Amino acid sequence: MAVHNQILTAGQMRDAERKLIAAGISETELMDRAGRGVAEWIWRMAAGRSVTVLCGPGNNGGDGYVIAATLHTRGLPVKVIAPFAPATPPAKAARDTYRGPLAEKFEPASGATFVDCLFGSGLSRPIDNVLADAAAQLRAVHDIGVAVDLPSGIAADMGELLNDVAPYDATFALGAWKPAHWTGPGQDRMGKLRLIDIGIEPADSGTELVGTPIIEPPATGAHKYSRGLVAVVAGAMPGAALLSAQGAMGAGAGYVKLLAEHSHPAAPADLVLDEQSLEEALSDERIGAVLIGPGLGRDRKARARLADALDSRHRLVIDADALHLLGPETLATIDPACILLTPHDGELAALAKAFGAKGDTRLERARALSQQTGAAVLAKGCGTVLCADGRTGLFPPGSSWLSVAGSGDVLAGICAARMAGGASAYRAASKAVYLHHEAAELAGPSFSSSRLAAHVRRAMKQFL
Numbered sequence: 001m002a003v004h005n006q007i008l009t010a011g012q013m014r015d016a017e018r019k020l021i022a023a024g025i026s027e028t029e030l031m032d033r034a035g036r037g038v039a040e041w042i043w044r045m046a047a048g049r050s051v052t053v054l055c056g057p058g059n060n061g062g063d064g065y066v067i068a069a070t071l072h073t074r075g076l077p078v079k080v081i082a083p084f085a086p087a088t089p090p091a092k093a094a095r096d097t098y099r100g101p102l103a104e105k106f107e108p109a110s111g112a113t114f115v116d117c118l119f120g121s122g123l124s125r126p127i128d129n130v131l132a133d134a135a136a137q138l139r140a141v142h143d144i145g146v147a148v149d150l151p152s153g154i155a156a157d158m159g160e161l162l163n164d165v166a167p168y169d170a171t172f173a174l175g176a177w178k179p180a181h182w183t184g185p186g187q188d189r190m191g192k193l194r195l196i197d198i199g200i201e202p203a204d205s206g207t208e209l210v211g212t213p214i215i216e217p218p219a220t221g222a223h224k225y226s227r228g229l230v231a232v233v234a235g236a237m238p239g240a241a242l243l244s245a246q247g248a249m250g251a252g253a254g255y256v257k258l259l260a261e262h263s264h265p266a267a268p269a270d271l272v273l274d275e276q277s278l279e280e281a282l283s284d285e286r287i288g289a290v291l292i293g294p295g296l297g298r299d300r301k302a303r304a305r306l307a308d309a310l311d312s313r314h315r316l317v318i319d320a321d322a323l324h325l326l327g328p329e330t331l332a333t334i335d336p337a338c339i340l341l342t343p344h345d346g347e348l349a350a351l352a353k354a355f356g357a358k359g360d361t362r363l364e365r366a367r368a369l370s371q372q373t374g375a376a377v378l379a380k381g382c383g384t385v386l387c388a389d390g391r392t393g394l395f396p397p398g399s400s401w402l403s404v405a406g407s408g409d410v411l412a413g414i415c416a417a418r419m420a421g422g423a424s425a426y427r428a429a430s431k432a433v434y435l436h437h438e439a440a441e442l443a444g445p446s447f448s449s450s451r452l453a454a455h456v457r458r459a460m461k462q463f464l
């Protein structure tokens with residue numbers, strides 16, 4: 001059985017392959033499993049119509065020969081285009097098993113299904129433009145595009161686009177997911193994702209596809225404080241904090257307080273307004289988590305409110321404006337295990353600069369920032385990345401309708417509710433991302449963020 005939440009880099013994949021080879025399974029056998037597994041799907045997708053397979057020099061090309069041979073033997077019209085000679089022993093052996101038509105350079109080929117086996121996890125640099133254009137041309141003249149392991153031009157470990165890559169209808173990941181399948185700019189070129197089992201053993205790679213969470217209902221003897229008291233610190237623009245508070249109220253907090261200087265006309269009756277000085281309001285020992293950032297502002301007053309929140313020693317979700325006020329000195333005396341940072345890409349870039357966290361991609365930066373600060377980092381966007389304690393979690397994609405102002409405020413509120421209930425920052429953020437995605441599904445298309453917040457409560461039901 002394939003391990004469905006295992007994510008391996010290209011190097012970890014080679015190590016896993018070496019282990020299987022040491023256990024007596026040949027490279028040819030692994031390639032056979034991969035190629036045959038993909039061929040089963042293509043057989044169904046092609047439905048008797050022609051297939052063109054583009055093969056590169058490495059083992060990704062080798063998989064292509066196995067696919068072509070399997071489909072050709074079954075009587076499907078297949079053509080292989082192989083602008084490179086196979087360079088590895090299993091790819092050479094696979095080519096020898098294919099008896100159908102083969103072109104050794106690019107030539108026009110149209111047909112129903114195009115199978116991209118040019119490069120997989122071994123892509124080490126951008127593909128030459130002439131070759132990349134010819135592959136894109138082939139993709140364009142076929143009705144269906146299928147990528148084997150990865151669309152050629154996407155780097156396996158970080159998901160960068162090394163070339164312009166046309167979108168595919170399906171991508172078949174071989175043996176284990178690679179980070180590129182779930183995050184990075186190449187993610188939206190993959191189409192439907194399927195994992196092909198080739199017998200890779202479970203191994204803790206430090207990176208996982210976070211699975212569907214289970215949320216426990218309140219214990220029989222629960223009371224509002226045991227379920228979690230969330231304190232949302234409001235600032236210059238209280239509307240954003242209100243959205244966060246609504247997210248937290250839907251996500252199972254027992255009690256949500258808005259720490260604001262004035263009431264807000266849209267505040268619901270079940271949201272408690274605490275108008276004491278922030279320092280006093282935060283001295284309540286019963287607070288389970290504090291959320292600060294949405295609508296905070298970035299002026300002197302905002303800095304003072306952030307300092308109070310940090311001094312309170314409560315568990316903290318830090319989002320939005322507050323992320324722009326952080327630096328190594330502001331976090332120096334805080335236990336980082338108490339902190340969840342929830343930046344979007346702009347905020348992540350600012351944090352990476354402030355903390356000297358290097359990286360070109362969201363994944364690299366989020367890991368570096370978590371390592372530098374010791375805090376959990378939820379780097380959100382299409383292809384959200386969660387990093388804490390040396391672990392990385394990636395997620396199935398959420399609705400693109402989430403790209404609406406205030407959607408992140410709602411997410412931060414959900415995170416705070418789950419943290420106030422006692423979960424670690426990693427687990428709280430994992431659950432929050434699933435709840436946020438589910439609320440978006442339930443809210444349907446074109447929702448505003450207050451509609452999104454209103455659906456968090458119903459989203460909980462999916463995970464109970």
Ligand SMILES: NC(=O)C1=CN([C@@H]2O[C@H](COP(=O)(O)OP(=O)(O)OC[C@H]3O[C@@H](n4cnc5c(N)ncnc54)[C@H](OP(=O)(O)O)[C@@H]3O)[C@@H](O)[C@H]2O)[C@@H](O)CC1
Pocket residue numbers: 013014016017030031034056057058059060061062063087088118119120121122123124125126127128148149150174175198
């Ligand atoms: N691991 C496993 O368990 C299994 C792996 N399997 C399959 O193997 C794939 C990985 O195979 P792989 O390592 O041979 O890499 P692959 O992607 O075919 O390309 C490498 C070749 O391309 C070359 N090259 C690189 N970039 C280039 C460029 N821009 N332009 C031109 N050339 C470039 C590079 O040569 P270089 O010049 O870098 O020395 C090398 O010759 C994996 O994705 C999966 O499909 C399965 O069979 C089942 C088991």
Ligand SMILES: Nc1ncnc2c1ncn2[C@@H]1O[C@H](COP(=O)(O)OP(=O)(O)O)[C@@H](O)[C@H]1O
Pocket residue numbers: 320344380381382383384397398399400401402403404405406407408409410411436
């Ligand atoms: N295209 C997209 N696909 C999926 N999720 C998205 C997309 N765009 C944004 N999101 C999600 O929506 C939220 C936006 O957060 P953020 O940028 O902080 O918004 P705001 O600051 O307006 O509240 C994040 O959770 C992000 O993951």
Ligand SMILES: [K+]
Pocket residue numbers: 060116117118119120147148149150151152
């Ligand atoms: K490929």
